[in-house]
Amino acid sequence: MPELPEVETICRSLTEHLIGQTIQQIQVYWPFAVTGWADMSFVEIASGKKIIAIDRRGKYLLIHLQQGWTLIVHLRMTGRLNYYPAAMNPMKHTHVVFCFDQGELHYHDTRKFGRLQAVPTDEALNTGALARMGPEPLSEDFRFEIFTAALQKKKVKIKTALLDQSLIAGIGNIYADEVLFTAGIFPERQAASLSETEIQKLFTAIRTVLQAGIIARGTSFRDYRDANGEKGDFQNQVQVYGRTGLSCRRCGKTLEKLRINGRTTVYCRVCQK
DNA sequence: ACTAACCTGTAA
């Protein structure tokens, strides 16, 4: 569910509530949701520790604990982290509950794709997909020349390239379609076929669209909520995602869809070449 | 490079 703007919004809303709070107790209702480290269980590692910082990397949340431990969270499609100021009964799909001095954090995930891993902080960025994660598009690590060189090496469609987390971190199906519309690029173009001008448009569109997503506090078509249970607003300003059969806001032509990499892709055949 | 798998819910 959440892409970069949603995870960033969750990160910020969690930070407000949890920095400095100690995890007093953890209840795990679905054990597959959590993973420990070496011979230590997730609960053993995290219990009794204070949260000192919360970061985002791509679509991952990094909850840093004292004593050198970090909880890596990926929400996949339907994962949610809900902060409640007072004790709350777990809901049908609540898999983990963290109890603090003030309030509780509930991990909820209808489709059970998401995972929480406890790892040593200095191993966090070397763990799994995080080790191969591309640059953060909103940081100075995202460089036009490097992005250009990477695209020219790829023999996949540009939409597939945008979804490749090792090429660029944090873009998912909604923002990929929005970025390609904004850049005026047809999603089935081969990545290596883009001109420098087109890559420049794409580079700029990635940054402006993701930034707009963050300002809107994410996109809530269905499941997404921030840590306070609030919806985002970006669904009210999308150009193409979810608008198959409706008219293009720019030229009026009926928007079309196709399937790329198993993902529905919506585009305007007039505005995107 | 494409598909199935992991899951459940909702809408067609």
Added chain:
DNA sequence: TTACAGGTTAGT
């Protein structure tokens, strides 16, 4: 009943 959903990975 079938298709599809903000993701990733392990298989052909």
